[in-house]
Structures are given as C-alpha cells and as structure tokens.
Amino acid sequence: MTTELDKYDMKILRAVANDGRVSWRSLADDIGLSLTPTLRRVRRLEEEGYIEGYSAHLDEKRLVGAMSAFVSVTLERQVEEILLHFEEKVSVMPEVMSCFLMSGGADYNLRVVVRDLDQFQQILAKLTRIQGVAHIQSSFALKSVIRRRAPMI
Numbered sequence: 001m002t003t004e005l006d007k008y009d010m011k012i013l014r015a016v017a018n019d020g021r022v023s024w025r026s027l028a029d030d031i032g033l034s035l036t037p038t039l040r041r042v043r044r045l046e047e048e049g050y051i052e053g054y055s056a057h058l059d060e061k062r063l064v065g066a067m068s069a070f071v072s073v074t075l076e077r078q079v080e081e082i083l084l085h086f087e088e089k090v091s092v093m094p095e096v097m098s099c100f101l102m103s104g105g106a107d108y109n110l111r112v113v114v115r116d117l118d119q120f121q122q123i124l125a126k127l128t129r130i131q132g133v134a135h136i137q138s139s140f141a142l143k144s145v146i147r148r149r150a151p152m153i
Contacts, residue, residue, distance in 0.1 A: 002048050008033060010153055012041055013050060017150035020054040057149060064095065065115035068141040071124075072106035075132045082132035083107075089130045095123050106137070 005013075011031040015022055022030075028038035045051045060066075075082050083101070090096050090110060098111045114120045120138075127136055 003044070005050070008038075009041060009045060009050075012038070012045060013150075013153055016042075016051060016054070017153075020056075060097070060113055064113050065119065067114050067116065067120065068097075068144070069112045069114065069120055070139045070141065071110040071112055071127065072102075072137045073108040073110065073127065073133060074105070074135040075107045076134040077132070078107060086130055086132060090127075093123065093126065095119070106135075 028035045090099050095112050097113050100109045102109050
C-alpha cells in the first residue's frame with residue numbers, strides 16, 4: 001500500500017536526495033518534526049520504495065575519465081534474443097554508465113565515459129563486435145549543463 005505524500009515526506013525526500021548521510025537528528029530538526037515521527041516516515045518511505053537506497057557520488061572524471069559520449073545503437077532486428085544478448089554484453093562494460101532501450105530511430109542509447117579518444121575507439125570496437133549490431137552513431141558531450149542525482153520535487 002502506498003500512501004499519499006505530504007509536505008513532511010517531501011521535505012524528507014529532498015533532504016536525503018541532497019545528503020544521504022544527513023543525521024536523523026538533523027533531518028528531524030530541518031523538517032520540523034521530532035525524531036521518532038521522522039524515523040517512522042523515513043522507514044515508510046523506504047518500505048514503499050520512494051527511497052531506493054543510499055549511495056556516495058563518485059567523481060567520474062578522477063576515476064574513469066572526463067569524456068562523455070552518447071552512443072546510439074541500432075540492431076539488425078528487434079527480437080528478444082538479440083535485445084537480451086546486447087543488454088548482457090553492454091552490462092559488463094565498465095565504461096557504459098547508462099543504457100536505455102529507446103523508441104524512435106535507434107534501439108539503444110548509451111552514455112559512455114572514457115579517458116580519451118583511444119579508449120573510446122576500443123569501446124566502439126567492442127560494440128561493433130556484438131552480434132546483432134547494425135549501426136552505431138556517437139556524439140560527444142562538450143559540457144554538462146544539468147546533472148541531477150534525483151528528480152526535482
């Protein structure tokens with residue numbers, strides 16, 4: 001059962017989206033409730049799936065590279081076997097930060113992060129060798145304009 005979110009729930013969601021390590025006491029003070037009702041609400045929001053988990057934001061540039069490329073992939077055919085095969089192959093590629101099954105022209109859109117063009121060329125070679133891939137088109141991000149870690153609520 002999912003309950004309707006009120007102003008306190010929304011304050012909690014904004015606070016933990018902004019800082020997943022916020023102390024419960026500080027959270028309670030910030031939203032204007034005492035500790036026990038705040039904790040009850042957090043637990044309910046977790047149980048109902050509004051809060052899926054807590055994580056640290058890692059610095060992509062320092063860890064894997066500063067170049068983001070968006071790669072559109074078109075498959076030879078859109079049959080379940082080929083779709084699943086492609087998804088299995090890209091899911092183990094650490095440079096692939098996200099992969100979306102798309103409507104429209106391309107079948108998949110990937111965001112790939114690499115150090116340089118040489119590494120990107122290696123990723124392209126891997127992608128072209130995946131059985132069922134018919135066409136690949138790439139674009140490079142010049143700068144990140146908006147990068148949200150959670151929806152604006």
